[in-house]
Amino acid sequence: MANKKKYNFKGLDELFGESVTDLVDKIQTNNKVEKEIVVLTEINKLTPNPYQPRKTFDDEQINELVESIKLHGIIQPIIINNNNEIVAGERRARAAKLAGLKEVPTVTLKLTNLQMEEFAIIENIQRVDLLDIEEAVAYKKLATNLKLKQEEIAARVGKSRSHIANIMRLLNLPEKIQEAMMQKKITMGQAKPLLTILNNKNLLEEIYNKIITTNLSAREVENLIKNALTITSDKQITSATKSPEIIATENMIMRKLGTKVIIDNKKFTIHYSSDNDLNRILEILNLIQED
Numbered sequence: 001m002a003n004k005k006k007y008n009f010k011g012l013d014e015l016f017g018e019s020v021t022d023l024v025d026k027i028q029t030n031n032k033v034e035k036e037i038v039v040l041t042e043i044n045k046l047t048p049n050p051y052q053p054r055k056t057f058d059d060e061q062i063n064e065l066v067e068s069i070k071l072h073g074i075i076q077p078i079i080i081n082n083n084n085e086i087v088a089g090e091r092r093a094r095a096a097k098l099a100g101l102k103e104v105p106t107v108t109l110k111l112t113n114l115q116m117e118e119f120a121i122i123e124n125i126q127r128v129d130l131l132d133i134e135e136a137v138a139y140k141k142l143a144t145n146l147k148l149k150q151e152e153i154a155a156r157v158g159k160s161r162s163h164i165a166n167i168m169r170l171l172n173l174p175e176k177i178q179e180a181m182m183q184k185k186i187t188m189g190q191a192k193p194l195l196t197i198l199n200n201k202n203l204l205e206e207i208y209n210k211i212i213t214t215n216l217s218a219r220e221v222e223n224l225i226k227n228a229l230t231i232t233s234d235k236q237i238t239s240a241t242k243s244p245e246i247i248a249t250e251n252m253i254m255r256k257l258g259t260k261v262i263i264d265n266k267k268f269t270i271h272y273s274s275d276n277d278l279n280r281i282l283e284i285l286n287l288i289q290e291d
Helices: 010-016 020-028 059-072 090-098 113-127 132-145 150-157 161-172 175-182 188-197 201-214 218-229 244-257 275-284
Strands: 038-042 078-080 086-088 103-108 261-264 267-270
Touching: 059 090, 086 090, 086 113, 090 103, 113 132, 113 150, 132 150, 132 161, 132 175, 132 188, 132 275, 150 161, 161 175, 161 188, 161 275, 175 188, 175 201, 188 201, 188 218, 188 244, 201 218, 218 244, 244 261, 244 275
Parallel strands: 078 103
Antiparallel strands: 038 103, 078 086, 261 267
16 A cells, blocks of 8 residues: 655644644544544534635535545544634535534644644645645735745745745736636636736736636747737837837846836836735845845
8 A cells, every 4th residue: 555645744843842743644644543532523513714725625526525424434533623613624524514424533632823823724735735826825824924934934834935936926916817716717827927917917918818718728828928028019018118128128027026027217116015025026036134
C-alpha cells in the first residue's frame, strides 16, 4: 500500500506549544488515536468554522463521500473546538449529514480564535485542492490577520515564497474576475495573462468577455493580448502619445510586479492596492531591509 502524505504542521506546533502534527497525522492516516479523546457528537450540534477559507464544495466529491460513509462510516474523526465549531473535516461533516448519520466521531482541541483561524487555513491549503483564487485569499488572510510575511507563510504551508507571491498576484485582478475564478468560469491559466493589462481596463474587459463566451485556452489568451498590444492604431489598446518601446517596457514591468504600471510624461508610476501589496512589490524589488 502506498504511503499516505505526511503533512507539515510544525508551524502550528510552535504556535500551540504542543504537538499538533502527531495528532493530525494519526487522524489522517487512520492510525490508532487514544480512545479517550475520540467521542461521538451529535451532528446537528456541529457548526462550520467561521474562518473556513473554502467557499465552494464540489457536489460530485461530496456525493462520492456520502456513498463511502454509507458503506464504511466515518473513519477519520472530525476535529472540533470547545464550541463544537469544525476546525477540520467540514466536507466529512456535510457528507455524513447527507448520509443520514446522527452522530460522528470527533476530537476536540482547545484553540483560541487566532489558532483556529491559522489551523483552518493551513489545514485546507495542505489537504484540499483549493481553487487558485481561494488559495490566494487564504494567503492574504494569513498575511493580514496573522501579520505573517511571505517567507513565514511559505514556512507554515511548506511552499516556496515565489509560489506564494505568484498566487497572491491574482488578488490584483478586478473582483468580477476573481469571482469568476471562484465559480470555476475561468482558470488560473486563463487569468494569469490578464495581469499584464491591468492598466488597460477596456482591453481587460474585452478579453475577459471573450474568455467567458468562447472559453479561450491559456495560450490563446496570451496570443490575443500580445496581438492586441501591437495594434497601435486601436485606441482601446494603445495611446498615440506612447511609443511601442514604452508600452513594451510597461508590460514587461507589469509582468514582473503583477500590478498596474504607467510610464508617462517622464514619470514612472507603480500602483498598489494595500500595504501588504506594497510590501510584496518591495520584496520583489529587494527594497525591504531586514529587521
